[in-house]
Amino acid sequence: MKEYRKFRKINQAEKKEKRHLALAFLVCAAMLFTGGCTSENVPEETEDDTAKLTVVGFSEVGAESDWRVANTESMKATFTEANGYELLFDDAKQKQENQIAAIRNFILQEVDYIVVAPVVEDGWEGVLQEAKDADIPVIVVDRMVKADEDLFAAWVGSDFYEEGQKATAWLENYLKEQGRVHERIDILHVQGTEGSSAQIGRTKSLMEAVESHGSWRLLGSVQGEFTQAKTYEVVRDALDKGSIPDVIYCENDNSMLGALQALDEKKISHGVDGRVIVISFDASKPGLEECKAGRINLDVECNPDHGPRVEAIIEQIEAGKTPEKYCYVEETCFRPEELTQEFIDSRKY
Ligand code: GYE
Numbered sequence: 001m002k003e004y005r006k007f008r009k010i011n012q013a014e015k016k017e018k019r020h021l022a023l024a025f026l027v028c029a030a031m032l033f034t035g036g037c038t039s040e041n042v043p044e045e046t047e048d049d050t051a052k053l054t055v056v057g058f059s060e061v062g063a064e065s066d067w068r069v070a071n072t073e074s075m076k077a078t079f080t081e082a083n084g085y086e087l088l089f090d091d092a093k094q095k096q097e098n099q100i101a102a103i104r105n106f107i108l109q110e111v112d113y114i115v116v117a118p119v120v121e122d123g124w125e126g127v128l129q130e131a132k133d134a135d136i137p138v139i140v141v142d143r144m145v146k147a148d149e150d151l152f153a154a155w156v157g158s159d160f161y162e163e164g165q166k167a168t169a170w171l172e173n174y175l176k177e178q179g180r181v182h183e184r185i186d187i188l189h190v191q192g193t194e195g196s197s198a199q200i201g202r203t204k205s206l207m208e209a210v211e212s213h214g215s216w217r218l219l220g221s222v223q224g225e226f227t228q229a230k231t232y233e234v235v236r237d238a239l240d241k242g243s244i245p246d247v248i249y250c251e252n253d254n255s256m257l258g259a260l261q262a263l264d265e266k267k268i269s270h271g272v273d274g275r276v277i278v279i280s281f282d283a284s285k286p287g288l289e290e291c292k293a294g295r296i297n298l299d300v301e302c303n304p305d306h307g308p309r310v311e312a313i314i315e316q317i318e319a320g321k322t323p324e325k326y327c328y329v330e331e332t333c334f335r336p337e338e339l340t341q342e343f344i345d346s347r348k349y
Contacts, residue, residue: 052084053081053084053085053086054084054085054086054112054113054314054318055085055086055088055109055110055111055112055113056079056085056086056087056088056111056112056113056114056115056314057088057090057102057103057105057106057109057111057113057114057115058075058079058087058088058089058090058114058115058116058117059090059092059098059099059102059103059106059114059115059116059117060072060075060089060090060091060092060117061092061094061099061117061118061119061142061143062091062092062093062094062119063091064094064193064225064226064227064254065226065227065252065253065254065282065284066253066254066282066284066285066286066287066349067252067253067254067282067284067302067304067349068304070284070304070305070348070349071117071142071304071305071306072089072091073349074304074305074306074307074308074348074349075087075089075115075306075307075310076089076307077307078307078308078310078311079307079311083311088106088109088111090102090105092119094119094193094225095119096118096119096120096123099116099118099119100126100127103116103127103130103131104127104130106131106136107130107131107134107136110134110136111136112136113136113137113138113139113314113317114131114136114137114138114139115138115139115140115141115310116138116139116140116141116145117140117141117142117143118140118142118143118144118145118196119143119193119196120143120193120194120195120196121143121144121145121146121195121196121197121200122146122195124145124146124147124151125147125148125151128145128147128148128151128152129151131151132150132151137152137153137317138151138152138153139152139153139154139155139156139310139313139314140152140154140155140156140157141155141156141157141306141309141310142157142158142197142198142304142306143157143196143197143198144157144197149325153313153317153323154313154323154324154325154326154327155325155326155327156306156309156310156313156326156327156329157197157306157327157328157329158198158302158303158328158329158331159201159328159331160197160198160200160201160202160302161201161202161204161205162201162205163201163202163205163281163300163301163302163331163333164201164202164203164204164205164206164300165205166300166333167202167205167206167249167279167281167298167300167333168205168206168208168209170279170298170333170335171209171247171277171279171298172209172213174277174297174298181215182215183215184215184217185213185215185216185217185246185247186217186219186243186245186246186247187206187210187216187217187218187219187245187246187247187248187249188219188220188222188235188238188245188247188248188249189203189206189218189219189220189221189222189249190221190222190224190231190234190235190248190249190250190251190255190256190258190259191203191221191222191223191224191251192224192225192226192251192252192255193225193226194223198226198251198252198281198302199251202251202281203221203251206218206249219238219242219243219245220238220242222234222235222237222238224250224251224255224258224259225255226251226252226254226255227254227255227258228254228255228257228258228261229258230255230258231250231254231255231256231257231258231259231262232258232259232261232262233258235248235258235259235262235263236262236265236266239262239263239266239268244268244275244276245276246275246276246277247276247277247278247279248263248270248276248277248278248279249279250278250279250280250281251281252280252281252282252302253280253281253282253283253284253286253287253290253299254282254286255280256278256280256287256290256296257286257287257290259278260278260290260295260296263276270295270296271290271293271294271295271296271297271336272294272295272297272336273294274295277297278295278296278297278298279296279297279298279300280296280298280299280300281299281300281302282299282300282301282302282304283299283300283301283302283333283334284304284349285344285347285349287299288334288339288344288347289344291334291335291336291339292336292339292340292341292344293336294336296336297335297336298333298334298335299333299334300331300333300334301331301332301333301334302331303329303331304349305348305349306329309327309329313327
């Protein structure tokens with residue numbers, strides 16, 4: 001890694017020039033469709049100051065949730081010029097093929113680091129190998145990739161399985177307190193983006209808990225894609241077709257908001273004094289507001305503030321150290337009775 005650093009520093013100015021050339025090439029390719037490439041279309045070479053900046057290419061999943069927006073903000077607030085970085089940001093609009101194209105683009109521009117928040121776990125080996133061949137360290141953030149560990153420098157994110165376990169342990173306890181241990185409990189499961197680590201971990205915990213509790217029954221799993229709009233539709237349809245669940249297990253706050261919308265529309269009460277127990281993940285501000293109001297019963301925290309964590313990994317690599325391969329963030333969970341407005345307002349996300 002040290003060797004790599006030396007090489008990188010010496011070649012930074014040259015790389016910057018190549019980046020500009022690559023950019024110019026991309027602009028020209030686009031211009032072919034609109035009337036040709038002239039010297040005015042090529043981005044101007046500006047102040048040489050940028051040669052000192054560390055260039056980070058970040059491929060973000062999209063903007064599907066409040067969590068995601070907070071995650072993007074955290075990255076943008078960290079990788080600023082004032083902090084010594086140039087951030088190349090790409091929004092993949094929830095599509096892996098866009099992420100792969102963005103990473104190839106970052107390689108072409110010879111960035112110093114590639115950071116990727118992968119939409120799903122599978123399908124990364126090829127492009128990560130390309131980054132490795134180009135000697136560009138890759139840092140994976142938030143969700144994981146299923147790939148050879150040599151293909152990325154480090155991962156930082158949440159233990160999604162543990163988050164799910166917190167939720168199911170809470171439910172077991174809550175039902176015990178209510179004297180409902182032997183009662184049949186029907187659960188409607190609203191799943192997040194299929195194949196994403198957040199979905200895989202949170203779903204696994206729920207499935208194991210259903211298996212091990214004789215009286216818990218899975219009414220069905222519906223695909224909410226981590227968004228309010230999609231979840232509203234699928235929960236509304238599920239309520240139209242089936243019976244009213246005792247529990248709705250939503251794999252993020254935005255899908256929880258969609259589920260509440262569907263329940264409210266059908267005048268089905270929910271939360272602390274209601275008929276349907278609602279569990280959610282993220283503990284974003286909108287989620288915590290619903291929790292504090294008692295409209296949901298539990299919000300399991302998932303921390304999106306990864307910018308400083310990714311920066312710490314980059315600093316270690318810059319210092320010639322090898323960062324830990326996996327870094328899990330500590331998290332908690334919230335119930336209505338322990339939330340205050342002051343606390344919610346004091347949170348960043
Ligand atoms: O829970 C959800 C987002 O991967 C942890 O993705 C993230 C999840 C988060 O869209 O809100």
